[in-house]
Amino acid sequence: MEPSVLFLHVFNGLVNGAFYALLSLGLAVIFGMLRVVNFMHGALYMLGAFGAYILLQEAGIGFGLALLLAPLLVGLLGMLLERLLLRHLYALDPLYNLLLTFGLTLFLQDGMRLFFGIQGQPYGTPGWLRGAVDLGVVVYPTYRLFVIGFSLLVCLLVWYALERTRLGMVVRAATERPDLTRALGINVDRWVTPVFGFGAALAALAGVLAAPMRNVSPLMGADLIITVFAVVVIGGLGSILGSVVAGFLVGVVTALGALFYPALANTLVFILMALVLLLRPAGLFGNPEAS
Amino acid sequence: MPLWLLFGGLLLALPHLVYPVLALDLLLWGLFAAALDLLLGYVGLLSFGHAAFWGTSAYTSALLAKAGLPFPLAVLGGVGVTALLATAIGFLSIRRQGIYFAMVTLAFAQMVYYLANELRGLTGGENGVQGVPRTLWGLDLSSPLAFYYAALPLVALGFFLAWRTVRSPFGHVLIAVREEEARAQALGYPTARFKLLAFLLSAGLSALAGGLYALNHGFVALEVVHWSTSGLVVMMTILGGIGTLWGGLLGAAVVLLLRDWLSTWTDAWGVVTGVIFTLAVLGFRQGIWGSLRQWRRRRA
Numbered sequence: 001m002e003p004s005v006l007f008l009h010v011f012n013g014l015v016n017g018a019f020y021a022l023l024s025l026g027l028a029v030i031f032g033m034l035r036v037v038n039f040m041h042g043a044l045y046m047l048g049a050f051g052a053y054i055l056l057q058e059a060g061i062g063f064g065l066a067l068l069l070a071p072l073l074v075g076l077l078g079m080l081l082e083r084l085l086l087r088h089l090y091a092l093d094p095l096y097n098l099l100l101t102f103g104l105t106l107f108l109q110d111g112m113r114l115f116f117g118i119q120g121q122p123y124g125t126p127g128w129l130r131g132a133v134d135l136g137v138v139v140y141p142t143y144r145l146f147v148i149g150f151s152l153l154v155c156l157l158v159w160y161a162l163e164r165t166r167l168g169m170v171v172r173a174a175t176e177r178p179d180l181t182r183a184l185g186i187n188v189d190r191w192v193t194p195v196f197g198f199g200a201a202l203a204a205l206a207g208v209l210a211a212p213m214r215n216v217s218p219l220m221g222a223d224l225i226i227t228v229f230a231v232v233v234i235g236g237l238g239s240i241l242g243s244v245v246a247g248f249l250v251g252v253v254t255a256l257g258a259l260f261y262p263a264l265a266n267t268l269v270f271i272l273m274a275l276v277l278l279l280r281p282a283g284l285f286g287n288p289e290a291s
Numbered sequence: 292m293p294l295w296l297l298f299g300g301l302l303l304a305l306p307h308l309v310y311p312v313l314a315l316d317l318l319l320w321g322l323f324a325a326a327l328d329l330l331l332g333y334v335g336l337l338s339f340g341h342a343a344f345w346g347t348s349a350y351t352s353a354l355l356a357k358a359g360l361p362f363p364l365a366v367l368g369g370v371g372v373t374a375l376l377a378t379a380i381g382f383l384s385i386r387r388q389g390i391y392f393a394m395v396t397l398a399f400a401q402m403v404y405y406l407a408n409e410l411r412g413l414t415g416g417e418n419g420v421q422g423v424p425r426t427l428w429g430l431d432l433s434s435p436l437a438f439y440y441a442a443l444p445l446v447a448l449g450f451f452l453a454w455r456t457v458r459s460p461f462g463h464v465l466i467a468v469r470e471e472e473a474r475a476q477a478l479g480y481p482t483a484r485f486k487l488l489a490f491l492l493s494a495g496l497s498a499l500a501g502g503l504y505a506l507n508h509g510f511v512a513l514e515v516v517h518w519s520t521s522g523l524v525v526m527m528t529i530l531g532g533i534g535t536l537w538g539g540l541l542g543a544a545v546v547l548l549l550r551d552w553l554s555t556w557t558d559a560w561g562v563v564t565g566v567i568f569t570l571a572v573l574g575f576r577q578g579i580w581g582s583l584r585q586w587r588r589r590r591a
């Protein structure tokens with residue numbers, strides 16, 4: 001096999017991994033703070049892509065600004081849904097939140113389908129990211145390299161904000177021991193809504209990044225979210241580092257696996273999950289005692 | 292006893308109240324929901340991947356029926372193959388609990404979905420399996436009405452098994468596992484084995500319903516293994532009432548009749564489903580059967 005073919009697959013894996021990482025990072029942030037497994041995440045990703053599409057079609061707002069605006073809008077929608085609906089279920093078994101967000105997923109997905117139909121909408125590659133870069137080992141599309149780099153940067157920033165700043169310390173404390181944090185005079189509840197909005201915005205950000213690569217369609221997040229759930233189980237639910245590392249790792253491993261056994265392309269991630277469950281049920285970066 | 296007579300009479304009259312294919316669908320989805328409830332209501336495990344069992348059996352039964360097997364044997368074959376799959380998935384899934392269990396079962400079901408899509412030679416991929424016959428040693432079952440009555444004993448057997456299970460000592464151990472697994476363990480019960488058995492039983496009953504579902508329609512679409520199918524049965528269970536077993540029948544009836552009625556004038560089915568789901572979770576967690584039971588107790 002030519003080395004360039006191998007590198008091509010590694011890079012394709014990194015691109016997929018970039019999406020997995022952004023999505024599972026958003027899930028981790030939301031789960032960490034709210035104990036909510038947000039089934040809606042795939043739908044929010046789809047809304048992010050549609051946000052970029054609508055901004056371009058209706059207001060002529062290009063990709064660069066959409067990368068900021070669409071996540072902001074979806075983040076606000078997330079905050080609204082959290083305040084109106086999710087809030088009522090925190091006292092109950094976390095399963096009810098999973099079920100609620102499942103219902104919202106059906107609503108959002110089919111609602112968009114009524115407006116836009118099942119057909120995908122094309123979204124061109126932004127002018128400044130067209131073309132390809134010669135990396136020596138392989139010539140690779142500029143836009144895809146941008147996706148990898150941008151996703152890595154965002155993941156790094158989120159990790160830094162949560163693990164190394166005072167704000168992150170408060171959020172982490174609130175996720176670990178809300179009662180104790182409250183006793184220290186910190187208003188935990190004030191953080192719940194913005195954190196949910198932030199997680200939703202991360203999903204939407206992935207959606208905007210996906211728009212020029214994949215057709216913008218109401219069902220684009222439907223099957224992706226299940227794959228991301230598998231990534232989350234592999235990384236360890238709620239682990240910030242685990243979600244990012246597992247995201248990129250799963251992307252690359254499945255891309256290489258698919259190179260040798262193409263029939264396994266879609267199932268490899270679930271086989272990986274089965275292996276992790278066998279050997280380390282809490283996930284690669286999960287805390288075995290936490291569950 | 293009169294209640295039983297009423298119920299039996301309703302079962303016999305059902306295909307004359309709604310059209311026969313829908314009538315059998317009500318019972319099959321009801322059995323599917325009861326099978327899910329066996330796990331959710333009695334062991335406290337929410338499976339979000341039961342489409343894997345319903346669908347695997349649908350495919351297997353359809354293919355066996357096409358190979359010329361009489362329909363009860365085809366369905367039995369479907370249950371058998373599904374049991375093998377459920378053993379593997381159950382063994383891995385019961386290592387996690389709560390939301391983790393839900394995510395893991397969902398992920399494994401999606402693996403089955405991709406496999407079904409990939410194995411086009413067997414499953415027909417997106418075209419599905421078409422022209423599935425239903426034979427029974429010379430009996431003419433081509434009419435949906437005839438098939439309804441032919442399938443009824445099998446459905447009844449399924450419900451009986453579920454009902455017997457939750458009323459048995461085994462069922463009581465399951466409830467103990469749900470309430471406090473550590474204490475059940477301390478009492479000497481191998482809880483993991485009980486959970487796996489319950490998982491298998493639940494998958495087996497789902498397979499019974501799924502196999503009959505394939506034969507009832509004469510074709511199998513890829514949708515039978517999609518996660519939306521898993522979600523639909525969860526919704527029926529919640530709407531009917533978690534932990535009530537019979538509630539699933541009511542939940543299934545409400546959802547299917549509503550879909551049947553709505554589909555004549557709108558294709559917004561998913562939007563409606565989403566709203567029902569959301570409302571049921573937000574404000575109607577006891578479900579129909581659960582609310583009725585509470586109302587009766589309050590009056591008594």
